[in-house]
Amino acid sequence: MGTYxxxxxxxKSFPLLLSYVHITLGLTAAAAAGGLALGALxxxxxxxxxxxxxQLARIYISxxxxxxxxxxxxxxYFGLPELLIQLGFTAAHSVPGIIYVSLVFVLHxxxxxxxxxxxxxxxxxxxxxxxxxxxxxxxWQSYRQVIFPQAIKIAADPLVNTIVSTLKDTSxxxxxxxxxxxxxxxxxxxxxxxxxxxxxxxxxxYILLVLALHYGGKAVIRFLSRKREKAEVQEVEYx
Amino acid sequence: MSIVEISFVVExxxxxxxxxxxxxxxxxxxxxxxxxxxxxxxLMEQWGPYWLRRILAVYVLLxxxxxxxxxxxxxxxxxxxxxxxxxxxxxxTIIGMEKVPAFILALLALTLHTxxxxxxxxxxxxxxxxxxxLEAGLxxxxxxWQSYRQIIFPQAxxxxxxxxxxxxxxxxKATSIVFVIxxxxxxxxxxxxxxxxxRYLETYLAAALIYWGFSIVFEYLFIRxxxxxxxxxxxxxxxx
Numbered sequence: 001m002g003t004y005x006x007x008x009x010x011x012k013s014f015p016l017l018l019s020y021v022h023i024t025l026g027l028t029a030a031a032a033a034g035g036l037a038l039g040a041l042x043x044x045x046x047x048x049x050x051x052x053x054x055q056l057a058r059i060y061i062s063x064x065x066x067x068x069x070x071x072x073x074x075x076x077y078f079g080l081p082e083l084l085i086q087l088g089f090t091a092a093h094s095v096p097g098i099i100y101v102s103l104v105f106v107l108h109x110x111x112x113x114x115x116x117x118x119x120x121x122x123x124x125x126x127x128x129x130x131x132x133x134x135x136x137x138x139x140w141q142s143y144r145q146v147i148f149p150q151a152i153k154i155a156a157d158p159l160v161n162t163i164v165s166t167l168k169d170t171s172x173x174x175x176x177x178x179x180x181x182x183x184x185x186x187x188x189x190x191x192x193x194x195x196x197x198x199x200x201x202x203x204x205x206y207i208l209l210v211l212a213l214h215y216g217g218k219a220v221i222r223f224l225s226r227k228r229e230k231a232e233v234q235e236v237e238y239x
Numbered sequence: 240m241s242i243v244e245i246s247f248v249v250e251x252x253x254x255x256x257x258x259x260x261x262x263x264x265x266x267x268x269x270x271x272x273x274x275x276x277x278x279x280x281x282l283m284e285q286w287g288p289y290w291l292r293r294i295l296a297v298y299v300l301l302x303x304x305x306x307x308x309x310x311x312x313x314x315x316x317x318x319x320x321x322x323x324x325x326x327x328x329x330x331x332t333i334i335g336m337e338k339v340p341a342f343i344l345a346l347l348a349l350t351l352h353t354x355x356x357x358x359x360x361x362x363x364x365x366x367x368x369x370x371x372x373l374e375a376g377l378x379x380x381x382x383x384w385q386s387y388r389q390i391i392f393p394q395a396x397x398x399x400x401x402x403x404x405x406x407x408x409x410x411x412k413a414t415s416i417v418f419v420i421x422x423x424x425x426x427x428x429x430x431x432x433x434x435x436x437x438r439y440l441e442t443y444l445a446a447a448l449i450y451w452g453f454s455i456v457f458e459y460l461f462i463r464x465x466x467x468x469x470x471x472x473x474x475x476x477x478x479x
Contacts, residue, residue, distance in 0.1 A: 004324045066408075066454030067447045068415035071426055075447055078439035083243075171306035172416065182308070196316040203301075203309045210304040 302355020
């Protein structure tokens, strides 16, 4: 076994790879925050049936969900600077690559987030909004106080799943030259010829991150819904 | 020169379409193999011994938590090493193990990744079939195998179709990573073309359009398939 697999090397390189984890986490956080904001806008455009914008939003969502993340990464990372330069923004090449990559993550997550929010808002029974309006709440009030709290509850679990899969997508950014765990493993492997040990390390890091995000997300959802339950007289079960 | 030359995009799409069979073979092959893993794994979770169920649970967890990219590298670097160790230490030789083609390694990685998801899919599909169905099958004198084959599977399969459809669409998208181990498919070919023409925007746009087309077509086909087999079920219900 010894010559095929070096356990000591695997342990030794683990902290080194772990020191690049901030890139992974930063991209995931940027994707989650920016993507949800963009998703909310897109969902709003579709639900409000704003002409032209609604159709464009649908096409956008379909594109983002229908093409591989890696293709989007290449398209925007290599294509966008080219486009910007042709449009006259000659500074496009001096923008650091991580900015473009973050942008791709936001655009990608926006497509998934929009679909999630749209279906969650549609899943709230129409009677809820009608009742809110009948009670004299304004349109905005009925959204904020009646529909959103219910929609967020419906969307919470799939939202955690989407963020988890975005986290897993960060393992692709080394393809455009961002130095993250995967790239570091690649570089170290070129020297030591022990790629398997290094990729097992990255796999362990990703498994830990995914589990932390998954169970952390579940715990936050449970905490928030318990807080709401206290405030409400009786919990309504959504089928 | 316009910013995005449409004719070049179209021309590029024509070239990239030659690599569609590679993508489809990878996605289709991995789906078929993963369905076998999914059904077998799910049945073993219900009927298998305790130790096997523990192993399956670990596999499902790892298969779903490890990004496909890393799974690909683990298979790419791990399998040849494992085969080498088998040969040197135990003298086991399998034909063709000296140099496993990258395509097989890619197929294996995608299968391992999807298999873990499909065990979960078939778990819920089998759960969706009422327990009374099996009991009624046995009570009418069918064997366990017969009642599974003729009663449980058709119903579970119908439930699983949309989920399998999603997995297949995910697989088509996942095949875009295999160029890193030198299997040339749509994106790999696009990358090669870029190295010559430096027209990243148009080339990758062409690749994206092909994938997009696949997603739209297959999504439609799976909805049709669900309706087709769904009609079959509803028809039989009316007969009763």
